[in-house]
Amino acid sequence: MQIPVTLVIGIVLTLAWIALALLAPVVAHYDPIKTDVQHMLQPPGGEHWLGSDATGRDLFTRIIFGARYDLAMAFFGVVGPIILGTMIGLVSGYFGGRLDAVLMRILEVTISFPYFVLVIAIVAVLGPGLKSYFISLTLVNWVSYTRLVRSQALVLREADFVLAARTMGLRHGRIMLYHILPNAIIPSVVFVMTDAVLTIVLGSSLGFLGLGVQPPTPEWGAMIAEGQTYLTTAWWISVFPGVAVCSLAMGLSLSADGLARLLHTGP
Amino acid sequence: MVTETAPELVRVENLAIDFATAYGDVVALRDVSFSMRRGEVLGIVGESGSGKTVACRAILKLIAANARVKSGRILFEGQDVLGLEETALRHLRGEQAAMIFQNPSTHMDPLMAVGRQVGEGMVLHEGISWKEAGSRAVALLDDMRIVDPERRARAYPHQLSGGMRQRVMIAAALACKPKLLIADEPTTALDVTVQKQILDLLRRIRAERRLSIILVSHDLGVVAEMCDRVVVMKDGRVVETGSVEQILEAPQDDYTRRLIASQPALLKPTVTLRPTAEETPHLAIDQLEVEFSAGSSLVGWALRRPPHVVKAVDGVSLSLRRGGSLGIVGESGSGKSTIARAIVGLVHPQAGHIAVDGEVLNPALGRRRPEQQRKLQMVFQDPFLSLNPAFSVARTLAEPLRQHRICPEAEIGARIAELMAKVELPTNLLERRTTQLSGGQRQRVGIARALALEPEILIADEVTSALDVTIQAQVLGLFERLRRELSLTLILISHDLAVVRYLCEQVAVMRNGRLVEHGPTDLVLQEPREQYTSDLIAAIPRLRSSGIPVARSAVAAAP
Numbered sequence: 011m012q013i014p015v016t017l018v019i020g021i022v023l024t025l026a027w028i029a030l031a032l033l034a035p036v037v038a039h040y041d042p043i044k045t046d047v048q049h050m051l052q053p054p055g056g057e058h059w060l061g062s063d064a065t066g067r068d069l070f071t072r073i074i075f076g077a078r079y080d081l082a083m084a085f086f087g088v089v090g091p092i093i094l095g096t097m098i099g100l101v102s103g104y105f106g107g108r109l110d111a112v113l114m115r116i117l118e119v120t121i122s123f124p125y126f127v128l129v130i131a132i133v134a135v136l137g138p139g140l141k142s143y144f145i146s147l148t149l150v151n152w153v154s155y156t157r158l159v160r161s162q163a164l165v166l167r168e169a170d171f172v173l174a175a176r177t178m179g180l181r182h183g184r185i186m187l188y189h190i191l192p193n194a195i196i197p198s199v200v201f202v203m204t205d206a207v208l209t210i211v212l213g214s215s216l217g218f219l220g221l222g223v224q225p226p227t228p229e230w231g232a233m234i235a236e237g238q239t240y241l242t243t244a245w246w247i248s249v250f251p252g253v254a255v256c257s258l259a260m261g262l263s264l265s266a267d268g269l270a271r272l273l274h275t276g277p
Numbered sequence: 278m279v280t281e282t283a284p285e286l287v288r289v290e291n292l293a294i295d296f297a298t299a300y301g302d303v304v305a306l307r308d309v310s311f312s313m314r315r316g317e318v319l320g321i322v323g324e325s326g327s328g329k330t331v332a333c334r335a336i337l338k339l340i341a342a343n344a345r346v347k348s349g350r351i352l353f354e355g356q357d358v359l360g361l362e363e364t365a366l367r368h369l370r371g372e373q374a375a376m377i378f379q380n381p382s383t384h385m386d387p388l389m390a391v392g393r394q395v396g397e398g399m400v401l402h403e404g405i406s407w408k409e410a411g412s413r414a415v416a417l418l419d420d421m422r423i424v425d426p427e428r429r430a431r432a433y434p435h436q437l438s439g440g441m442r443q444r445v446m447i448a449a450a451l452a453c454k455p456k457l458l459i460a461d462e463p464t465t466a467l468d469v470t471v472q473k474q475i476l477d478l479l480r481r482i483r484a485e486r487r488l489s490i491i492l493v494s495h496d497l498g499v500v501a502e503m504c505d506r507v508v509v510m511k512d513g514r515v516v517e518t519g520s521v522e523q524i525l526e527a528p529q530d531d532y533t534r535r536l537i538a539s540q541p542a543l544l545k546p547t548v549t550l551r552p553t554a555e556e557t558p559h560l561a562i563d564q565l566e567v568e569f570s571a572g573s574s575l576v577g578w579a580l581r582r583p584p585h586v587v588k589a590v591d592g593v594s595l596s597l598r599r600g601g602s603l604g605i606v607g608e609s610g611s612g613k614s615t616i617a618r619a620i621v622g623l624v625h626p627q628a629g630h631i632a633v634d635g636e637v638l639n640p641a642l643g644r645r646r647p648e649q650q651r652k653l654q655m656v657f658q659d660p661f662l663s664l665n666p667a668f669s670v671a672r673t674l675a676e677p678l679r680q681h682r683i684c685p686e687a688e689i690g691a692r693i694a695e696l697m698a699k700v701e702l703p704t705n706l707l708e709r710r711t712t713q714l715s716g717g718q719r720q721r722v723g724i725a726r727a728l729a730l731e732p733e734i735l736i737a738d739e740v741t742s743a744l745d746v747t748i749q750a751q752v753l754g755l756f757e758r759l760r761r762e763l764s765l766t767l768i769l770i771s772h773d774l775a776v777v778r779y780l781c782e783q784v785a786v787m788r789n790g791r792l793v794e795h796g797p798t799d800l801v802l803q804e805p806r807e808q809y810t811s812d813l814i815a816a817i818p819r820l821r822s823s824g825i826p827v828a829r830s831a832v833a834a835a836p
Contacts, residue, residue: 170657170662171662171663173623173655174655174657174723175676176642177622177654178676178681178730179642179681180676189665193665193666
């Protein structure tokens with residue numbers, strides 16, 4: 011089997027970020043939090059490779075440590091929705107009927123709210139921070155996975171191998187878990203990569219608005235926000251975290267693209 | 278009908294085509310050569326993957342973007358088709374040669390009235406006005422024996438039946454009076470009685486229009502009925518070419534012999550109904566009625582609006598002795614598969630009941646005792662859909678064994694090996710995913726899975742219709758042996774009377790949800806009481822329509 015180039019590039023890029031995040035204390039020589047007023051707003055090069063910010067903290071160090079938060083956001087931001095969404099989608103598509111009708115109306119109500127506004131509203135109610143971010147994403151984002159899994163389950167429940175499983179006397183739960191789920195999950199696996207990208211961008215946006223990770227914690231979105239007043243004088247404060255967001259997003263996107271190719275052309 | 282001196286119309290010489298894929302080049306055709314004279318009907322017969330469709334499409338240079346012509350040429354009236362430019366090809370397609378396909382619904386524009394689709398070619402190729410094309414289209418539809426052609430011309434494809442759509446497609450193909458019609462499996466998607474009508478139509482237009490036809494089919498019966506000469510293909514190569522008589526009566530190639538011997542019409546019946554003393558039937562179906570409601574919705578439910586109801590099975594009663602075999606035949610939509618599903622409990626009947634050994638079963642599968650579930654097993658039609666693609670063969674077979682605790686955990690491996698032997702599969706396939714098996718192997722796994730539960734009654738729903746004819750013969754043989762050795766009570770659902778005749782002692786003919794005729798198989802086939810049964814019997818393609826004894830020499834020669 012031929013492995014798509016995009017998948018290789020995507021995975022290498024993503025793994026590179028994960029490695030950097032794990033090895034952050036080894037790679038970076040500065041403290042990501044402690045301020046150093048002697049070396050404020052240093053341009054890139056010299057002692058600070060990517061320059062320093064308004065309080066003299068090393069940008070390279072902060073970006074590497076920030077990767078921990080952004081990767082965590084990408085991971086935990088999709089775990090909740092995928093579990094909740096897949097469960098609802100499976101049950102809804104497999105049983106159909108009135109249960110499906112009711113669940114789908116709830117889904118439509120959720121979708122009809124502007125996505126971003128709904129996330130912000132929930133975070134605002136729960137208070138800023140990663141925990142409320144994950145809760146709000148789970149409550150809003152399950153719909154994508156529900157729709158993907160349900161559409162597959164609707165087809166699969168009429169598939170002959172599912173009927174065969176029923177004539178053999180298997181229980182519904184077993185059929186859903188072993189016969190429907192493995193065959194219904196593939197589109198979600200591809201989508202999860204794309205979704206992780208959106209999650210990072212959303213998390214960064216919330217950081218930018220001050221609703222995400224709180225300063226002085228290094229998080230890319232918050233860092234971009236910190237640099238905005240210096241954009242004309244010290245461009246590096248915002249630009250390098252921006253590049254970091256883009257490269258991780260690119261890695262995940264390329265992985266999604268490659269994974270889609272692999273799974274669709276596979277045997 | 279065709280004189281030896283008629284000019285040559287098509288000549289294919291040493292054609293070799295590869296398909297470039299992500300996993301390397303795949304051979305589609307090798308050394309394919311054949312020719313046909315004007316006015317001839319040439320049959321190309323072969324199994325799926327034999328390259329017959331690629332070969333006939335290449336005549337119009339309708340080849341996929343990833344196809345690579347390695348060598349060879351195709352001459353149409355002496356002109357090299359593969360060297361033609363797009364403009365010249367457009368004149369060839371439609372004006373000189375036209376094509377019809379297996380599934381007319383996917384080859385028609387759903388948003389265009391069919392009359393316009395028939396007339397479109399005339400407007401493009403002959404430059405006549407839409408109005409004139411419209412009236413000629415109506416005349417053409419009339420010639421295709423479409424009733425009320427003026428009204429039908431304004432209809433859209435979805436408003437027509439499958440047979441009617443195929444007639445429209447033939448009309449569209451003939452619009453610019455081509456010399457050659459290429460028909461790629463034109464009747465495969467149709468019911469047998471409709472198939473017969475379409476073949477009759479092709480035969481008539483061929484005579485009236487002095488048309489040359491290339492008929493591509495997997496069905497030797499259809500080819501033998503229609504064609505003057507036959508090309509037999511296998512694995513991208515031509516294995517044999519000759520007149521129909523030569524091919525049927527003195528086949529030279531082993532594969533051709535196997536193909537002929539595999540024709541279900543040639544299989545000898547294996548059972549006859551023996552009258553037995555009155556006893557409780559093993560399986561009894563009494564006044565079964567199944568309804569499907571369409572268009573039920575939350576809104577309809579809230580407004581208490583009655584849903585649209587279709588009666589799929591309407592008052593059917595059947596009974597079967599222990600060890601007996603019953604064939605249920607009928608066309609698509611006749612309700613035969615619904616009966617099968619009601620028996621195993623996959624659909625809920627509205628009325629009537631099903632009893633095994635005199636004990637009435639709960640209509641809901643989940644309410645039946647495990648023991649009752651176990652006794653009734655089913656083998657499904659399409660082996661590509663009936664096995665979980667995520668499972669290995671071993672897991673597929675282990676699941677029912679564990680579910681019903683057929684044997685202790687430690688013996689499961691041995692039991693699986695035993696099942697594989699029963700269906701004549703090697704045990705080295707056990708670790709393969711089901712997607713890595715061929716169609717015939719998959720169907721055997723499907724049978725083994727049903728047998729795992731040691732059922733008493735086995736229901737086989739069109740089990741061979743998705744298989745190539747040589748594989749079909751093997752699987753039917755397997756069913757016959759298993760039925761005998763395991764003393765199974767067998768219900769065989771099929772559209773093919775020949776298959777039923779081979780395996781079943783009694784036959785039930787269904788139409789529109791009702792039982793039309795029911796009785797011992799030999800009796801029903803020899804002296805059908807109902808016109809519909811006679812139509813079904815007449816519609817089975819025979820290897821010889823002339824009535825000459827059915828290629829006896831060929832059967833004798835077969836291994």
